[in-house]
Amino acid sequence: MRDSVAAAAPGRWIQPAIWLVVAATAVSLWPAGAAALNWQAKIRAVRDGRTVDARIASAAAAEWAYITLGYAAAGLLALGVVLFLLANDMAVGRTFFYLPLMAEKYDLVLRAFANNVFIFVVAEIFVLVLGLVVAIGRLLPGRAGRPVRMLAVFYCDFFRGMPAVVTIFLVGFGLPLSGIIPGAIPGIGKIPLTWYAVIALTLTYGAYVAEVYRSGIESIHWSQMAAARSLGLSYFQALRYVIVPQAVRRITAPLLNDFIGLQKDTALVSVIGVIDGFNQARIIASNAFNLSAVTIIAIIFVLITIPQARFADKLLERDQRRMRAAS
Amino acid sequence: MAFLEIRNVVKNFGATEVLRGIDLSIEEHQVVCLIGPSGCGKSTLLRCINGLEPISSGEILLDDDRISGPGVEVDRLRRDIGIVFQSFNLFPHMTVLENIMLAPLKVLNKARQEVHADAMVLLNRIGMAEKATEYPDRLSGGQQQRVAIVRALAMRPKVLLLDEITSALDPELVAEVLAIVRDLATRGMTMLLATHEMGFARDVASKICFLVDGQVYEQGSPERLLGHPERDRTRAFLKRVMDAGRMQPR
Numbered sequence: 019m020r021d022s023v024a025a026a027a028p029g030r031w032i033q034p035a036i037w038l039v040v041a042a043t044a045v046s047l048w049p050a051g052a053a054a055l056n057w058q059a060k061i062r063a064v065r066d067g068r069t070v071d072a073r074i075a076s077a078a079a080a081e082w083a084y085i086t087l088g089y090a091a092a093g094l095l096a097l098g099v100v101l102f103l104l105a106n107d108m109a110v111g112r113t114f115f116y117l118p119l120m121a122e123k124y125d126l127v128l129r130a131f132a133n134n135v136f137i138f139v140v141a142e143i144f145v146l147v148l149g150l151v152v153a154i155g156r157l158l159p160g161r162a163g164r165p166v167r168m169l170a171v172f173y174c175d176f177f178r179g180m181p182a183v184v185t186i187f188l189v190g191f192g193l194p195l196s197g198i199i200p201g202a203i204p205g206i207g208k209i210p211l212t213w214y215a216v217i218a219l220t221l222t223y224g225a226y227v228a229e230v231y232r233s234g235i236e237s238i239h240w241s242q243m244a245a246a247r248s249l250g251l252s253y254f255q256a257l258r259y260v261i262v263p264q265a266v267r268r269i270t271a272p273l274l275n276d277f278i279g280l281q282k283d284t285a286l287v288s289v290i291g292v293i294d295g296f297n298q299a300r301i302i303a304s305n306a307f308n309l310s311a312v313t314i315i316a317i318i319f320v321l322i323t324i325p326q327a328r329f330a331d332k333l334l335e336r337d338q339r340r341m342r343a344a345s
Numbered sequence: 346m347a348f349l350e351i352r353n354v355v356k357n358f359g360a361t362e363v364l365r366g367i368d369l370s371i372e373e374h375q376v377v378c379l380i381g382p383s384g385c386g387k388s389t390l391l392r393c394i395n396g397l398e399p400i401s402s403g404e405i406l407l408d409d410d411r412i413s414g415p416g417v418e419v420d421r422l423r424r425d426i427g428i429v430f431q432s433f434n435l436f437p438h439m440t441v442l443e444n445i446m447l448a449p450l451k452v453l454n455k456a457r458q459e460v461h462a463d464a465m466v467l468l469n470r471i472g473m474a475e476k477a478t479e480y481p482d483r484l485s486g487g488q489q490q491r492v493a494i495v496r497a498l499a500m501r502p503k504v505l506l507l508d509e510i511t512s513a514l515d516p517e518l519v520a521e522v523l524a525i526v527r528d529l530a531t532r533g534m535t536m537l538l539a540t541h542e543m544g545f546a547r548d549v550a551s552k553i554c555f556l557v558d559g560q561v562y563e564q565g566s567p568e569r570l571l572g573h574p575e576r577d578r579t580r581a582f583l584k585r586v587m588d589a590g591r592m593q594p595r
Binding site: 249259264 | 496
């Protein structure tokens with residue numbers, strides 16, 4: 019298909035595009051006809067003095083008019099996208115969606131994406147632990163807890179303020195450069211760059227997730243703490259068995275949001291030279307002088323996000339049902 | 346020397362003085378009812394005895410042992426003093442059984458089997474054994490409060506504090522909760538309860554204390570205090586209660 023279009027003379031794409039616009043307009047005007055018919059019915063009803071019929075027809079006409087507007091607006095947008103892809107003899111479409119290149123290279127990108135998966139899975143596990151520790155540190159009571167609280171606040175402020183890409187850069191290049199981490203571990207060998215990426219992303223997202231945990235813990239009514247303590251449980255036992263389990267159920271959705279953010283930010287690790295999916299796609303793109311390989315990685319990221327979002331909704335629904343009447 | 350002795354207890358919240366020198370003594374197996382208008386300090390006193398609120402001055406003794414002020418191990422103290430709240434405060438993420446078993450397992454480190462058997466005995470006693478695996482949101486308010494009482498009892502406390510435990514309940518659910526308290530009273534449990542249920546107080550109390558403005562204004566046996574109150578504000582309070590139909594004259 020691409021060959022036939024490419025063979026056509028420049029400017030030939032204009033004509034089918036115009037037909038497309040005409041067809042789309044005709045389709046979007048379809049419900050407008052129904053609106054007009056109802057309007058006429060209303061006018062007839064008014065003339066004959068049938069007030070109730072006139073009101074019904076008038077309402078139907080308004081309904082159809084709104085439907086026309088809704089569909090026309092959506093159709094117009096879709097049409098804009100299609101025209102954009104068709105523009106310049108489909109050059110735009112080919113730049114982003116050149117199927118032969120995509121079919122040839124997707125496995126290469128997918129294999130590099132395994133690196134992203136490794137980084138975000140390991141980082142997510144670390145983040146869950148670090149975030150909880152920081153959140154509890156930030157909520158430590160009393161005078162003895164103050165220095166720890168301040169430290170936790172400083173950590174959150176610092177790493178939330180710093181762009182993830184800067185953290186990755188500093189950790190990925192700085193730690194090996196400083197020499198405090200041995201370049202090679204006996205028996206294991208050189209520490210791979212991916213681990214520095216894991217450390218950097220853990221530091222960044224630990225700060226976000228600590229705040230999520232904190233808001234979750236603080237959202238549990240103090241009477242739960244009072245009830246737990248009144249039974250003789252210590253402060254930490256109350257957190258462990260009563261407060262945190264309830265908090266975690268409440269924060270699933272925001273937690274998953276942060277995880278999706280983390281997953282997407284694994285694309286940043288290319289700045290320290292990790293061959294992740296995005297870096298691989300960029301290499302392919304510059305070799306082929308076509309961005310379709312980058313589209314592959316874009317699609318992969320979108321595809322892994324969607325089920326997670328749905329899963330979070332499900333979890334939320336289930337827990338809300340259970341917790342609604344209690345406490 | 347009484348079993349539970351409260352001596353000149355003062356509690357400030359910032360500039361507000363909520364308890365202004367409370368003196369009260371409770372003998373073992375006694376049931377003492379605290380009555381009085383809202384804000385008179387009933388709940389605060391109970392929370393202070395349990396150590397949920399530190400007191401500002403005075404002292405509280407349990408079984409000749411000082412349980413207020415610095416150096417008191419509150420976690421240890423709370424094993425001996427149970428408290429049940431107005432709003433039940435069951436743990437919503439745990440089943441009825443888990444709610445009851447948590448503290449004996451984690452605080453007393455008892456064997457799971459023993460704790461389980463214990464909990465089932467208690468649940469049977471309040472007729473809720475078949476609800477053992479339900480979550481709190483599946484229970485009525487009265488059932489939740491009964492579980493809350495059993496949860497406190499599972500720690501085998503020496504004293505049980507009940508903080509307006511029927512105030513959040515629909516009227517038709519009050520009786521089932523009070524029945525448990527009555528049963529506990531006949532079993533000799535030492536109890537201190539803040540309540541608005543005058544009729545109930547008259548039935549179960551060994552002593553009734555009328556609190557006003559953070560002080561014990563008048564106290565005595567139920568017959569004496571409710572039947573022949575000596576001081577003005579006690580009379581005025583009881584008259585209002587009777588006018589509201591909350592207590593029948595006897």
